[in-house]
């Protein structure tokens with residue numbers, strides 16, 4: 399039997415209950431021993447449902463961090479507190495899984511990377527979509543060189559009317575932005591990962607707040623309050639990489655489109671291309687002078703491309719691969735320096751939208 403890794407959860411809201419805690423429950427030899435939320439009842443409820451019988455409950459995360467028996471912390475609070483809670487947790491000697499987006503700003507995210515490097519503790523970011531079968535398949539094709547050099551990507555996170563109305567998603571101070579930082583971040587992460595290109599040269603962006611004040615909303619999660627809606631409702635970015643590759647990023651919670659496309663991308667290389675639209679991997683190339691589209695059957699047997707992995711839902715794959723990285727002292731699937739580049743590009747899109755000018759990187 400492995401040493402039991404003891405885990406503390408900070409922020410016991412939607413994503414902790416929907417992803418982290420149920421997924422960690424399925425990982426062998428880990429225990430959730432501490433739960434923190436500024437709304438104490440949420441921490442109590444989570445402790446009862448997912449914790450060990452003697453699990454502790456806290457309202458102040460700094461008190462949780464004093465428990466030296468805790469090895470790992472999962473940060474599941476709104477975006478504003480990702481950076482300082484993560485840094486304090488690393489300094490307290492814990493490995494940290496922090497929810498996406500890494501942070502509100504590039505400076506905050508950079509400080510998180512530096513803290514991980516300084517303390518020697520592991521840090522990863524909750525981009526669980528990398529763990530879907532279709533993404534693992536496309537990534538494998540890219541690694542095998544089947545696309546050749548990838549010179550165009552399209553990162554897609556566009557909803558028709560699915561504005562999150564719980565929590566603080568509409569609050570610019572708490573979240574740092576709207577759909578771009580909320581769901582655009584997933585699509586961009588996957589696109590950069592498959593392209594394996596983390597060197598942006600220039601970004602131009604535009605944000606819109608065109609539908610937030612409308613009364614007829616037709617929203618998937620019920621009506622939002624326009625007065626609370628202090629972020630954009632859609633944002634678009636044009637990203638030029640140092641090697642000349644181009645990425646178009648489209649993000650929206652509310653856009654007049656017929657076909658929403660979220661957490662997916664399209665990439666085009668010299669030898670072939672791929673997309674993951676409609677949760678399906680499609681690989682396209684020319685063979686025998688014909689235009690071929692390969693649609694792999696990913697249902698059979700699950701996908702287990704990482705040593706030590708069990709197949710399962712993306713949330714379960716994320717949790718098990720994260721714990722595996724800690725146990726084997728290997729890199730987690732999502733590296734902090736990769737998430738830092740995502741954060742930098744998103745910040746540049748917001749900046750470009752504000753100034754009306756392109757943003758150039760060194």
Ligand SMILES: NC(=O)c1ccc[n+]([C@@H]2O[C@H](COP(=O)([O-])OP(=O)(O)OC[C@H]3O[C@@H](n4cnc5c(N)ncnc54)[C@H](O)[C@@H]3O)[C@@H](O)[C@H]2O)c1
Pocket residue numbers: 408409410411412413414434435436437440457459474475476477479497498499524525526564565566580
């Ligand atoms: N990976 C994904 O696909 C995904 C999906 C949804 C949300 N998220 C991310 O998860 C984070 C939380 O989102 P959510 O939907 O769970 O929101 P939520 O509002 O449901 O939950 C956040 C919880 O954190 C608590 N909290 C706030 N500040 C705290 C602090 N300083 N210390 C302790 N607890 C604190 C709140 O009381 C709340 O219970 C966000 O950063 C969001 O972007 C990720």
